[in-house]
Amino acid sequence: SRPHLGPDGPARRRERSVETAAYLAATTAASEAFEALPPEPELSVVCFRHLPGGRAVAAAMGPVALDAHQDRLQAALEASGDGWLSTTRLRGATYLRAGILNYLTTEADIDALLERLRMLAAELA
Numbered sequence: 035s036r037p038h039l040g041p042d043g044p045a046r047r048r049e050r051s052v053e054t055a056a057y058l059a060a061t062t063a064a065s066e067a068f069e070a071l072p073p074e075p076e077l078s079v080v081c082f083r084h085l086p087g088g089r090a091v092a093a094a095m096g097p098v099a100l101d102a103h104q105d106r107l108q109a110a111l112e113a114s115g116d117g118w119l120s121t122t123r124l125r126g127a128t129y130l131r132a133g134i135l136n137y138l139t140t141e142a143d144i145d146a147l148l149e150r151l152r153m154l155a156a157e158l159a
Contacts, residue, residue, distance in 0.1 A: 047137035051078035055134045058082070058144045067152060071124055081122060081129040084155050101128035103158070110154040117147050 055078040062068035062082040066089060070082040083104050085092035092100055108121050108130055122131045132147075 050137040051134045054139050055080050057141050058132060078134040080132045081124055083129045084151055086155055097127060104128040104130055106158055107151060107155055110158060116150050
């Protein structure tokens with residue numbers, strides 16, 4: 035069976051992308067190394083940021099340094115060829131922005147992305 039085909043296919047593909055985005059948001063919210071905004075996305079877009087050293091250490095960095103970290107992390111991911119995220123400004127802060135457009139994206143893909151971001155952040159430190 036191919037649930038992504040047929041008259042309900044487009045709706046199912048969108049639903050799957052939103053589910054995957056929700057997984058990304060929930061996983062980042064549950065992590066000491068990330069935070070998401072909003073914590074529960076309504077669409078297949080998730081804005082999140084890496085918190086180097088965890089929440090307390092990242093808070094002590096100050097907003098300018100934390101924003102610069104997001105920019106460096108986005109550039110490092112792009113340069114690695116292992117993924118692509120954009121950045122955006124929300125509530126005066128820089129966030130990584132993931133748009134889950136491919137309904138074939140899996141939770142394992144999300145886990146691999148977050149692990150790659152952790153590794154790149156460690157390399158940047």
